[in-house]
Every structure is written in C-alpha cells, then in structure tokens.
Amino acid sequence: MTPLAPFSAAHGAPLSAVRSTVLPPHMDGGRVLAVLIDNLDGVVCRYAIDGPRTMRFVSEGSRRLFGYAPDELSSDDGVRYESLIHVEDRAPVHREIMLALAAGSRYRVEYRVHCRDGSVKWVLERGMGVRDEAARHVIEAFIEDITAQVEARQRLAEAESRYRSLFENSVIGIFQTMAEGRYLAANGALARMYGYDSPEALIADLQDIDRRLYVLPGRRDEFKRQIAERGYVSDFESEIFRRDGSTLWIAETAHAVYGAYGELLYYQGTVEDISVAKRYREQLEHQANHDPLTGLPNRNLLRDRLQQARAFVEREGGEVAVAFVDLDNFKVINDSLGHATGDELLLVTASRLKGCLRSIDTVARYGGDEFVLILHCARETDTLQRVFDRVQREVARPVQLGGHELQVTCSIGVAMLDGDQGVDELLQNADAAMYAAKSAGRATFAFYEASLNSAAVERLHLESALRHALERGEIEVYFQPKVDASGRACSVEALSRWVGSEFGAVSPATFIPIAEEVGLIEPITEFVLRTACSQAAQWHRAGFGPLAVAVNLSPRLFRSGAFVAQVALALADYGLPAECLELEITEGTLMDKGVDALEQLQGLKALGVRLAVDDFGTGYSSLAYLARFPLDILKIDKAFVSRATEGTREAILSRAVVTLGRDLGMRVVAEGVETEAQRELFASAGCHEFQGYLFARPLSASSADAWLAANTAAVPAAAPIAQSM
Known part of the structure; x- marks a missing residue:
C-alpha cells in the first residue's frame, strides 16, 4: 500500500472532533449530530485504509442509497463495501484514492455500485484521510447518488456525437x-x-x-x-x-x-x-419562352418585349413599330410537300428575318406561319419602308428544300406604338393591317389605319349570334378519345362545336376567344360539363368501363366562386363518380395573377375530380406551378408534339418533359399525335396516354359510341367506376 503522508489538523477534523462541538446546555450534541448525518441525502462513512475498505462508521443514508442497513456494512461478518463497487471500477477507484492520500489532498471519484435490489447506480465519493480517536489512519467520506446527472451527461454526449456525425458526414x-x-x-x-x-x-x-x-x-x-x-x-x-x-x-x-x-x-x-437543376430549369424555361422549332421568342416572351419597348420609349424617346409578317400561300406548301418541308421553310424564314434586323430589335414567332417584328426606329415612313422592302426581298429569295426550289412572299401589317395603347390592341392593329396587305394582293405591306377596324363590325355580328347559340341548340358537344399504350380508350375529351344558321360552322379558335371576352364562356362550359357527365354515365351503364371524360376550363370560371358547386351538382345529378371527371386548365390560367387558382383547385380536388394542366410547353416561363398546384395530369401541347422527331433536340426535351411529369407523380398525355413515329417516340419516353388524329378525330356522341365499342374492353354494367390510371 502507498505510504501515507503525516496528517495534520489542516486536513480536516475527524468525526470525534465534530462530536465535541460545543452545543447549548439544553441540547444533546451527539443526538443532534446523528440526526443531521442520518438525514443527509447520501452516506457519511469512515473506513479503514485496507483492501476490503472495512467500514468503521456508516450513516442511515446507506439504506436509501444501497438498500443495506449501516450495521450490515460495518459489522465484521457483514457485507464488505468493496464488493458493492462495480468490478471494472474497483482498481481505478483505489488508485485515485491512494494518489490523493499520498499527496495529502482531498479526493473526488465517480464509480458504479451494485445495490441490494440488483440495480446499478452511479455515485460520487468525496473524502480525505484523517486520524481517528485512536490515532489510526482512516478515510472519512461522503457518498451521494449521481445516477441522474451521469445519465444526463451520457445523453448529452450521445446527442453531441450524433450531431457531430451528421455535421461531418x-x-x-x-x-x-x-x-x-x-x-x-x-x-x-x-x-x-x-x-x-x-x-x-x-x-x-x-x-x-x-x-x-x-x-x-x-x-x-x-x-x-x-x-x-x-x-x-x-x-x-x-x-x-x-x-x-x-x-x-x-x-x-x-x-x-x-x-x-x-x-x-x-x-x-x-x-x-443546384447547378444541374439550374441548367435543366433554364432549358425548360427557355422552351417555355421560345418557339421549339425556330428558337425565336414565342407569344409569351413577345408580350414581355413589347412592354420593355414601351418602357424604353417612355424613358429614352423614339418610336416603336410592330409588324405582323405572314407567309403567303404557306398552307399550300405545307399540305402538298408535308410538315417537314414546311418546318424547314419556317426555319429559313426565321433566320432571314433575324438577318434583316438589328440586335435591339426583336423577331418572334406568333404561331403557324406568322412572325412579329418589334422595330426601334425614327417615325419617318420612308425609313420603315426601306426596312420592310428589305424584309420582303430576303423572305422571297428562292430556297432549295426537299428537292424543290421554293419561293414564298410575305404580307406585312404595321402598327405604331402610340400613347396608352395596350399590347393586345397594338397586336390587333398590326394584325388588321396585315390582312389589309393580303387583301391588296399580298407580297406587300400596309400601315394600320382606323378604317381597318371595319373588321370589328363583323366580329360584333358574330358575337351577337353567339349570344343566342345556346338557346337555339346550335352548340354541340363532340368527344375526342384518348388511348393508352395498348391503343385502348381510357378517357375522352369533351369539345364544344358551333354550327349556326347565320355563319355556319364556326371554328372553336374563333368563337371560344369571343365567348371568353364577352362572358359567354361560363354558360357554354356549364353546358359542356353537364353534357359530358351525362354521356360518361351513359357509357358506364353501357358497359364501357371506367371511362373518364375531360372538360376544358376557362380562366373566367376561376373568378366565380360558384364553379366548384356547379361541378358537384353535375356529378350528383348524373351519378358520375368524381374520379371519372377530368378538368383541364391551361398554363396561363394557373399563373393568372387575377385568379386565385390554388383555392379553386383545392376545392375541386376536395370533390375527388382529377386535374390536368393543358397545352404544356406552349410558353409559360416558370415550372413552379407543377409542384405548387394539386395536379394529376400533364398534357403536352400538340405544337410541341409535332416538332419532336427522333434524334432531334425536341425529342430530347420531349423525353425530359415526360420524365418530369412522371417523377412528379403525374399522368402524362401527348396530344396532337398524328403519325406513328410521334406515337412511338412518346411511348418510348414513357407517356401514359395519347390523343390525336392518328387515333380519332372529335366525334359526335353517336359516332363516339361506335368508336368506343370497337376500342374499349367491355365490362359488366354494374361494375364500379375506378380511377383511370
């Protein structure tokens, strides 16, 4: 055993000295001290400096801490305290105490003890060596339970370790x-x-x-x-x-x-x-703002450029001319030589138009064979005439395409940005001037004049006739099927058609925008919705299975709080399960700042209907809405589909769009599929559904019955309608 250093009074008073403390005459000093010691939350003890740690004194706290009575620990034939100490801790504890005794200092040591009930506790022992009444070297110590503190430290250490691991790894x-x-x-x-x-x-x-x-x-x-x-x-x-x-x-x-x-x-x-995601997003946003064929700004970016041009004029002065450029007889070339040749001609035209303008000017593709030019210029008419003469000469230069020498001319309508004129009005004026140039014999240009607005009179007559079309029964609902990869019908799209007594068959591209502007789209849509729900319920009863029907929604409907209730009423009236109704919304509608689209869509989703974003890829500048809104279906626009051919950049982007939709858990539909090559391309990309003339044109209800009978697997009429997946 390590020799002990001599002890002095400075090392602390032994228990005997404490007991000799002077107390008032009416108090028993020993009894008071015993009570105080026994009530301490811990154990006061004195033990011999030997291997077994023979206890000479143990307070009543041993019952609470260890479960042993004092006499069990201090009697010669009782429990040796050393045996209570955890076997792994005995040597370290002994070494720590001996070092302190050798140095004549106090010690403080933590270790584990086994209690009578089998539990293990952590204790803190603090003490020092003293001489007892017989001048023997002994240790007087205080032992307390620190299990809670040790466990708290361990939990903290573990938490810090986990945090450090998360941080570093x-x-x-x-x-x-x-x-x-x-x-x-x-x-x-x-x-x-x-x-x-x-x-x-x-x-x-x-x-x-x-x-x-x-x-x-x-x-x-x-x-x-x-x-x-x-x-x-x-x-x-x-x-x-x-x-x-x-x-x-x-x-x-x-x-x-x-x-x-x-x-x-x-x-x-x-x-x-986010470098990869950033590049991918920029590619898709470029696609949303640019024409996929020519790479020119599309309608969406054109409007932005016009707003910028207005701001530039207000700030810097000068003039801005907006010109509609339309290729003469393009449809003949496109129909006779094919869409591929037509596309090549559009590419050549786009390149030539860009070559005629300066970097501050803009060439945009407005749609089809129409282009729009934004020119910053002085107002002198002869200067603009020289520009448009050059444009017409460049466009009319012969070009060899598909083994044919082609020469096309163009008609140009010009409107000047003036005063508080809105973007739509400016484009309408340029469009009216372009039609005036065509009426003048084509291959020329015309400036807008107020007299050209006579065309608006005809539009007023068309609008008046449209107001009575529903009550006269002139609006009909046609159905265009959508098929899955196996070619079987899985849903149909309900489309409105107008055949009037005054104007005959009017294209939806003509009357739908009018209905939107004058507020007739709401009753027309409600008519289409109820007709579609009624027809879908009939097809179900006829055994055509869980056939879904899709209805296009107008932006105006989202401004009406009654539309969700109208949908719920139509479903209830015809007994059509909500999952068999698809509602198609365009990109522009979703992002219209004047429309609370999210609230309306959430209301529709609460009914259980399926929501589709229509015309995807036609030009919106952000993809955030795909994650923001509760959408189920993504419809790739036919203009996008028509440009995608195997091996082209459009084909690569097509696959990217399909993958995006699938990864977002959406059902992807390719619309406007006209060739088997287009079907194969989008099928290989993972498209779920296909729609277009390759499968069927829009059909009347009776014709749709026959088509569905030939292209739908019949099921028992009583079978429940399930969601089309």
Missing part, C-alpha cells in the same frame, strides 16, 4: 459564418463542394465571403438583408466561385443565431449544389 454543405464575412465552421461536404481538401482549408482561405465567394457583387449584403427582415433565407440562389476559379450555382437556407442579450452571434445553415 452530411452530403449537404453545412456552415456557420460571422457577420463580418468569414467562416466559423464548415463540414466536409461544403469544403468539397467549394473545391477545398478540408473544412480547415476552406475556413483559412475564405476570409471575405462577399468578394471571394459570390460571383455577383453585393450578394452577401442581400443575404444579410433578407435575414435581418425575415430572420431567415430559404433557397437563396447564387452563383459562386470554387477554389479553382470555376463556378457553380448553390441554394442556401440559413438563419441568424442570437445571444442572450439579443446580439448577433453568427449565421448558420445549409448549402446545396
């Missing part, structure tokens, strides 16, 4: 940065993302985040401004420099951490590399 970058712009902490994922070998290297090198990290100056200030305003940033997108000078796009989500007195301590958050 996360595949997402994690950081802490100081307000002045340096890194306080970073994990390995962030270091690798930024091109560093270790977090330490990143922290040491990036001492000025604003100037060293962000490509765009002031981006760090914007980060701090948003956190100051909202307390956090979410998906804060920025282009940043990596260590080697290359760049990538990141999205940061972070918040501020404050001290007890409200002082800013640091920012902490996560970083994700």
